[in-house]
Amino acid sequence: MADDVWDPDLYQRFLAERTKPGLDLIALVLPAESMRIADLGCGTGKLTAELHGKLTAASTLGVDSSPAMLEQANVLAQPGLHFEQADILTWSPAVKLDLVFSNAALQWLGDHPGLLRKLSGWLAEKGQLAIQVPQADDHPSHTVATRLGEKYGTGPLYPGRHNVLSPEGYSELLFHMGFEQQQVFSRIYGHLLPSLDAMVQFFRSTLLNPWRKALGEDGFKAFLQEYREALKAELGEPEPLFFPMKRTLIWARR
Template identity: 40%
Template sequence: MSAAAAPTWDPAQYLRHAGHRARPFTDLLAHVPDLPQAPPRIADLGCGPGNVTALLARRWPTAHITGYDNSAEMLDKAHVEHEGPTPGGGRLDFAHADVRTWTPGEPYDLIVSNATLQWVPGHVERFREWVKGLRPGGTFAFQVPGNFDAPSHRLMRDLADRHGLTGALRHDDAVHTPAGYLEALTGLGCAADVWETTYIHLLTGEDPVLDWVKGTGLRPVLTALADDPEAREAFLTEYRTALREAYPPTAHGTPFPFRRIFAVARKEG
């Protein structure tokens, strides 16, 4: 296999670690400055099942918020669980869109993206269009995983190559360096704040790191092997063994270091 098919998503699997996954988003939102208009118009690019999109309504209760995603499975979950009027008088809705081509169709006060842009090759090239779609004083904010050189991902790529799945997975160039993001955003006339944080998630349960990546990074492999259960199980068995060695459990759980990169860019008014 030389090219990656679009991964299929499992909202239930993704949400198994919802608390850990949501924390970087709440940390990102804490750095977003006041928005230029009330009530604000907000877009969430790559909203998934909508659980973190709903957090936007807590921060901006009167906002009209739209979550965009290209996964029918994720959007179905979001529509059922989160769509509708919000307690503060705003509204939360969801729509199908491909982040690779999405263009703002109206002025936004905030465009935000949580752990999505790593799936978008050349995403920095989209920044100009998104910043252009902000009102003066509006903000573009995102976070992406910066752990593509971690054992979880290196082992995954090595195994994929050995199992004939070359090209199915993203490599360490799926995201840019913090300095690269800073240069791109300031080059668009934004006042930008870029930083990185390594979380040490303490995971519990049997093979928790494997359980984590089944919801995200491993999806392309699971999709590629969906019609070959024997090959899928052979891959998972080998990967499980390698992860157990790379991430040994302690008496209190399995520490899982996870680096993330954050950026908050305010469009000059």
């Protein structure tokens, strides 16, 4: 199957739930004149465009590895707002940046101490970091996927549990990197979804993508059915279904 397993239409079906943490992250940023911004893991670009407009930035570049997501993002391109297909691990900016922004993307990458040091090296004087990462690894939505991964022989393909630090860990790391100005905190976002099936679709568009890629369409179809049944056993089938999702928001400026 194709390498790109991201489905922008399914992803945007839950746009309000996905956007709210990003808007809260934008609100932490201190505006400055003529800002140069990179948004890492920009997806469909809707939040990138919001970021660009709210900060009246001189230039904003959204970076993502998914051609399908970027196809929608490129529709939003305008003078000063552009998008580029690249791997965050290997990409680097051509100029120093005033803001490195990332909403729900860096949990896929390892070595966060090394990663944040690299990102901070991209910053101009008084540059800012603004990062949001999910921390829902103990929720059944995540534990069930990990357990099924063992059954299907893929192992725990979602790496967030091992990659994401505690809020205290990020705060101390940033301090030792020279970021005395910082806000690091956990926040619970309560999502009221119509049903258990809606929760399955919510995570099918993000968390479960590595299993879709590893198992192929037929294998993933069986995986998804077992995932739903295991979630039903733990959560029932209330309608609507309330889902509290914990996320860590990080802002820092030297």
